[in-house]
Amino acid sequence: MAEMTEADQIKTFKDFLVQYNKLSELCFNDCVHDFTARTLKPSEDKCTLNCMEKYLRTNQRVSQRFHEFQMLANENMLALAQKSGQGS
Template sequence: MDYEMRNIKDFLQLYNRITDLCFNSCVDNLFGRDLTHQEISCADNCVSKFTNVNQRLLQVYMGVQTDINQRRMADMEAQQAKLLAEAQHRQKRPLKSRRAPRRPSCDRTLHFTFQ
């Protein structure tokens, strides 16, 4: 739900920005209720340009995002292969004995004499 709300919010912000820019660029006279033919033409061109630019940006973004995703997948696969190779290498090595270390043996025998 948050994702959908974020999309709606982004769309409304873009819509408001385009409306603001096109209105301020195209409408010169606020004394009449109706738009002049020149204002209508200007507003149509303004909205068309924003729409075309937005579509073009989305196409470029999608292409770049696809490349980024492919690189990430390749990196993840390489990392997994490396981890798998390390795990296999560890399994092939003989295990070291975990016995307690031997104490050095004494060749000398101690003799005690009691008086």
């Protein structure tokens, strides 16, 4: 397996930061409503944890389904190519 170039590593890190910031903003906006204290209320803390876990589980599930779809599509393309090769 080829090593990632520095440009690939930077792009991967930027993509990670975009996702992290998106998740942080989403959960913050959904869960934090009281700005009168310096610390999170227990309900806000629990909400942010639940939000993060749900987002990560959903993201993992979507990635898994995408991978399954790609494998099926590749198998179909291979079968079609073999069928076309036999018909010639």
